[in-house]
Amino acid sequence: MKEPFKWDNYSDQPAQLKDKNFKNNMRKKESSSILKTIFTGLIILPVSLVLMPFVKRKEVDSKNFFSLGVDYKREEALTLELLEELNVKRILIRFKLWEIDELKNLKTFILKNKNRKITLKILQDREHVENLELLERDLKTIFTSLNGLIDIYEIGSTINRAKWGFFSVDEYNKFYSVAYNLKMTKFKNITLIGSGVIDFEYHFTAHTLFNFFKYKYDGIASLLYVDRRGAPENMQMGFALSDKIALLSTMIWLSPKSKNVLHITETNWPISKTAPYAPTSEHECVSEELYEDFMLRYYFLSLASQQVDSVSWHQLIARGYGLVDNIDTIKKRSAFYAYKFMLQTLQEAQFLRLDIKRGYYILQFLVNDKLLQIHWSLKPTTLKNEDFFNVYSSIGKSIKDETLQIGSSPLYIYIKDGV
CATH class of the missing domain: 2.60.40 (Immunoglobulin-like)
Known part of the structure; x- marks a missing residue:
């Protein structure tokens, strides 16, 4: 990633942007888009709240509901072994656009998982946000190389955090439009999901669902973390996890831009005493016991909503938030066995x-x-x-x-x- 953006290899996310003048200047340039985000949210959110009770549930296929995030470059042999042990049917893989030279290695890993449905989350950097010709070239390379191997492409991620490279929703809208135009002209059979808003910040989501850009989604991707509130049943502004899902589903239902499909493509709880590998401060971290409990209850409540098509846990191997700790030695946390039993029990459940x-x-x-x-x-x-x-x-x-x-x-x- 180019300066001032840096990747934190400990927590698998961009480091905080420390140049406040840079951030302020970039946001000033995008002030018109920011105003549109506020205005759209003020209209769409109240309407969605009123219509929430009228959105019908759908029948969610439990076989494809459970998804697990994996890092294709981390402990490959162990990853493949663990996936077999879990018998997970769907996985999510992140791919960084600034590592396009790694595409061959990614494809090799994907071919070893041909028996699973794969969501590929394509991560952006500032260079690809600013240079849409470069973005088009690299997306075309990815789509061509992985033709027929990917179930779903998630275009962009965490669009409401400046450290991830976007300073406005319109910047994301332009970014997603490149992928959509490629689909319509050269890759008609691929499935694209987008929006990629993290946390309960649905005014950003509203702007991705209601705008004048000429694109459509095959479904919506949400990074619906609730870890800062503790348990998934805990309230935030009067909304527990189930309520947040219902509101988001209503917005998707109302939008002319998306099919009525919702994938939660990233969520977890950070684990206590794992700094610097935990992605948040110790204040948000939980014990391994609560990590396990909250993970299960998140899955159960999401499945019970019958409004979420899949939930992808982030992720299999990670010191600060994974089912398996790989620092010093390989340690399967209790949550690994809980995830395994959940899959064994519910993947064929009605x-x-x-x-x-x-x-x-x-x-x-x-x-x-x-x-x-x-x-x-x-x-x-x-x-x-x-x-x-x-x-x-x-x-x-x-x-x-x-x-x-x-x-x-x-x-x-x-x-x-x-x-």
């Missing part, structure tokens, strides 16, 4: 319903013609282990205790036939 009563959650599925309930509670409580229960912990351990402890860690409870 969602039935979600019941919530005073902070107690019961999620119900049909799994191989058996009724499965998943229980957790925001306030620790107990439940009698009935004779017709088969109970498993979050990592698949059978529980025979007469009294079940229901709390932060979800329990899987199969209801025996005949009840």
